[in-house]
Amino acid sequence: MIELPVYNKSGAKVDTVEIDETTLGGPEIRSALLKQAYVIVHGNQRQASARTKSRGMVKGSTRKIYRQKGTGNARMGANRTVIRRGGGVAFAKTRDSFRRKMSKQMRRLANRNSVLAKMMNYEGAMIEEIKVVDNLDFDAPKTSEMAAILKALGVDRTCLVALDPTNRDAALSARNLANVDTIRVDQLNAFDVLNHRYLVIDRASLESFIDSSCYGKDSEEKEAA
DSSP: OOOEEOOOOOEEEEEEEEEGGGGOSSSOHHHHHHHHHHHHHHHHOOOOOOOOOOOOGGGGOOSSSSSSSSSSOOOOOOTTSTTTTTTTTTTTOOOOOOOOOOOOOHHHHHHHHHHHHHHHHHHHHOSSSSSEEEEOHHHHHHHHHHHHHHHHHTTTTEEEEETTOHHHHHHEEEEEEEETTEEGGGGHHHHHHTTTSSEEEEEHHHHHHHHHHHHOOOOOOOOOO
């Protein structure tokens, strides 16, 4: 069992929450699976729209510019040759697809195990990369209040704030902060979790994510537009 400290908005420890590693694909961190999930999502976000025209794609005559002998010039072929302006490109780029798929079971396991990776390092020692807050409720959207909470929690690098879908005030409070991104807790994925140093989540959202009814749903990976 892992004991995570629970903080209030002032950064003071008020409670602890026990997490069973097996619910997050533990007890070990599946490094190979996490890397595979990260690389797949990262590749699926690539546009892959860079293209250049080869010699055969350029419009123009195939006639030789001038005769090969008797002119005193170097030999020259058609206008579409790669060494002339307006001609084709040698080894032209084509529109390749970098998209890859991952099975639903592997994707779900990677999403859960990425959260476990925030709770412990590879030696199994506790680290403070996940910050559990007793609640993140706001009376109204207030960016300065969210910034003060993150500062009190010791967040000094990139941060991902996981929120309940109904907690709109907290999402609006965090969206303008530098190096801070928000995500719905039911859409937590390995790419976003691993791409940020800290994960800030309220206690209720963490418990709902760990609960079987939450991580049993198909939490789809990020797709490129």
